[in-house]
Amino acid sequence: MHAVMLVLLALPLAAALICLRAPLPVTRAVTALAGIASFALVLVLLPAAAHRDIGYLHVLRVDALSIVFMLATGFLYAAVAVYSIGYLRSEGPGEHSSRRTRQLWAGLNLFAWAMLAAPMTSNLALLWVAIEVTTVISALLVAIEDTDGAAEAAWKYVLLASAGLALALLATIFAYYAGAHVLGQSYDLGFTQLLAVARRLPHAAVQLMFVLAVLGFGTKMGLVPVHTWLPDAHSEAPTPVSALLSGSLLAVSFYAILRFYQVTAAALGPAFPRNVLLVFGAASLVLSMLYLFGQRDVKRLLAYSSVEHMGILALGVSFGAPAALAGVLLHVLGHAAAKGNAFMGAGVLVRKLRTKQIGAIRGGLDLLPWSGPLFLLALFALGAMPPFGLFRSEFEIVAGGLRSGSYATAALLIVAVTAAFLGLAASVTRMLMLPLPRPRTPAVERTPAAERVPATAGAPADGRAAADPATGGVTLAAAPALTRGEPSAWMVVPVAAGALALLWLGVHPPAVLDELFSRAVALLGGGAS
């Protein structure tokens, strides 16, 4: 198992280095293989981690909690690596120079590497370093599109996330301070060491540590009110990066909060950390639900849905019942698959119609025989419809909330989740189900100009026609007609795999996951109150 851990740490890094040098076809193959191999390695680690904690070399440690987050990252890494092949092939000529394409491939590998490394360390300081590394890499990936929007989003992201992580660093320092009171000056911030002496840690320092950690890592997780970078970065990044940001990066930041939660709950009892998470979770859920109505940009819509799901995770932990905690962990996996699918599906739509504006995207189901229905399924999954995994997880979270006596919060959760689904569904069904504007046959061209202009002006999909009514008919005829068909099969396969995974998690999760979750729930002190 130790060798597996080392290979898992080395593989994405090696792939990134190869991507910087090798010819482009090689970079594609290397990234896809590295992604799939990493996912396979996580699966190899999974059964072992469900039974025991695997520690190695003093700083590496994989236990039942960390493997959940590695699984989410590993799955998305593989999916995104395959998807990117189609994504980059289907873009217009000259949209990216080969240098930028190379940077994108290398960046994806590095990004996945940092996110896989973060849950593998047992050291709170190294955990912080790994998460800061994810920030700097992903900020560059957000900026890679080379548009005004991307530059703006990247600047806001790097500034806000770095400032947030400075607070998280402060939390790490106070964790050291608290531990040094008991363990002496020369211990090295392993969280198992802290947990062992948790009851003797000074209370004020631990409280300060936890609030700073939630505020700091919560910035990267997208908790309201420190979520403001998130919609910008998710909407302006290339689609594969958006999928990784949403499904994996947010989860890894949540993982960091859970580790601090573990220490705090052991030191102070669970009431204090649960209340802190309750406040942030409820705020995230309610505010993001409101933002889901009336969004104009499809990727911003999905980004706010991510904020909503992060709120659900925080609330689930604040319930504290074992069922709710198991639901939270399943939710992490389900959200990674569902949000990855939603972003990748939206990416196909955006590729096809060349716009991110919800008002301009029409006829998704007509145009895309596979991606259209799969995008719709991803929407149902995000809205916690049965039989998908997120239905099971949210059901468990609500059931746990009711069992722990938080009736009002559980009711709020149900109402907000339902309203959020309506907001999401209103936009997505419009994009997928409304028919395309009238097909541009030569018959349109032959009609008199007076009739033609209103017809094209009614179709906001075609900005050129609206901007230039005089020559509109001619331009329209020259523009490539939108035909039914997928831009690339590479962009369908990973989404189909994600849908199958969601179905599997919802209908019959494998027994090893149950063992894993019960062990992880015990780590989080489920039930003790």
Next chain:
Amino acid sequence: MAGIVAAAVAAPSALAGGADVIAVGVLLAEFGMFRQALFRDQVRLYAVQSALISALAVVVAATRHLPDLYVLAALSFALKTVIVPLVLRRMLRGIGAIGGDPRWNDIAGSHALGVAGAVLIAIAVAAFGFFSVAALGLASPVLPATALSISLAVILVAFVLMIVRRDVISQAIGFLSLENGVSLTALVVAAGLPLILEVAFLFDLLVAVVVFGLLIRVHHGRAESMSTAELTSLRG
């Protein structure tokens, strides 16, 4: 509370007094950056602030017999007082924000608030940080608790700096001085933090500076200015 009162009554030792003076110097440098009107001077003040923190690390190393801190002080001096300011100045010179066109040198107008308003807010926030940390009663094993309070004041003023200044350089400097504030806190409450971890933090800072520099260059290339006033297209 009794402990705080007793500490206030007893005369501070030479070490405590010296440490407090250095910490106050760090806070003053922070206020200097807050009001500074030229990029060049802002970078200089950052270098001074970093040097003060390295000096404090040497003081702690000498008086508390923590030899690791000498190494940390040297590395921190090399990185934050020499390398980072050099990198920043080279980059600013490259895009004409130092030397070159004087219009781009001056950022006095990048305040979102008036002089009095901004300074009053910064003072109020600094005072809040100072007194609220003192109320927590966290005692440091190596330095007086006043230094801890001052370090939190530095962190909060750095946040105000990033909020009220509307140009990318000031915001980046704000982040870097925020990190200096965190370093000061670490020195007070976590002086024994293993050297390898401190080095990891410093390395991380270096990577962050490079990325900040790249993004500043991207911003400058697209907006042809340092101002963030036009970064308003993404909202809602």
